[in-house]
Amino acid sequence: MKLSLLNILAASTPVLTLTNFQPQNQLQIPIQNQDSTMPNPHTLTQPNVLLSDVLGRDRSINTYAGLIRDVETVSTRLDTADSNSTVLAPLNSAIDALPGKPWEDQHEYNALGASAYDGDEGQERARRNIRRFVQAHVVPVSPWKEGERVRSLLDGDREIWWENKDGVMLLQPDGIEIQNVASKVGNGEVWIIKAVRKYA
Numbered sequence: 001m002k003l004s005l006l007n008i009l010a011a012s013t014p015v016l017t018l019t020n021f022q023p024q025n026q027l028q029i030p031i032q033n034q035d036s037t038m039p040n041p042h043t044l045t046q047p048n049v050l051l052s053d054v055l056g057r058d059r060s061i062n063t064y065a066g067l068i069r070d071v072e073t074v075s076t077r078l079d080t081a082d083s084n085s086t087v088l089a090p091l092n093s094a095i096d097a098l099p100g101k102p103w104e105d106q107h108e109y110n111a112l113g114a115s116a117y118d119g120d121e122g123q124e125r126a127r128r129n130i131r132r133f134v135q136a137h138v139v140p141v142s143p144w145k146e147g148e149r150v151r152s153l154l155d156g157d158r159e160i161w162w163e164n165k166d167g168v169m170l171l172q173p174d175g176i177e178i179q180n181v182a183s184k185v186g187n188g189e190v191w192i193i194k195a196v197r198k199y200a
């Protein structure tokens with residue numbers, strides 16, 4: 001049985017979707033528990049499963065998984081068998097640690113003031129920022145070899161690569177620690193990263 005992205009995401013805790021988007025409100029992020037019933041992904045490649053099937057499984061990244069749902073081009077890609085991707089999913093705690101929300105841009109606040117995300121135009125701005133955030137964390141390559149320089153789905157993004165340093169996988173050039181490879185499936189892998197990428 002192949003589950004669709006929406007089924008999976010609907011089963012996870014809904015957070016940060018634009019349908020309940022309230023920029024002025026404090027986002028409630030649930031306590032994160034690793035699901036101990038998950039199979040050990042290090043030993044298991046699931047060839048008949050898609051990224052869209054597994055992204056909602058891990059509660060520690062369900063904020064990012066929820067954001068993907070709002071970006072149709074990316075969620076469609078992850079639901080497509082012949083387009084491989086490596087998803088660099090930031091931990092909920094990493095998104096929580098940002099100075100603002102993923103849809104907030106300090107430059108826009110500076111230019112437009114506190115109402116930058118109000119109204120239709122504000123919503124459109126927020127939507128675009130979420131799209132950029134989501135795109136910057138998906139690489140259109142899998143398997144992704146160590147040292148291989150690639151660009152994310154974000155237009156104009158700089159090159160990134162990863163390296164193994166003393167047994168720790170680091171996303172470069174920012175030196176972001178890759179906590180683990182959470183899933184290996186037919187159209188790619190989900191890697192959990194400990195900090196949000198810096199992208200312009």
Ligand SMILES: *[C@@H]1O[C@H](CO)[C@@H](O)[C@H](O)[C@H]1NC(C)=O
Pocket residue numbers: 084142143185186187188
């Ligand atoms: C896509 O990923 C699968 C699973 O790892 C792999 O077998 C296949 O060779 C990859 N395809 C490309 C074009 O990289």
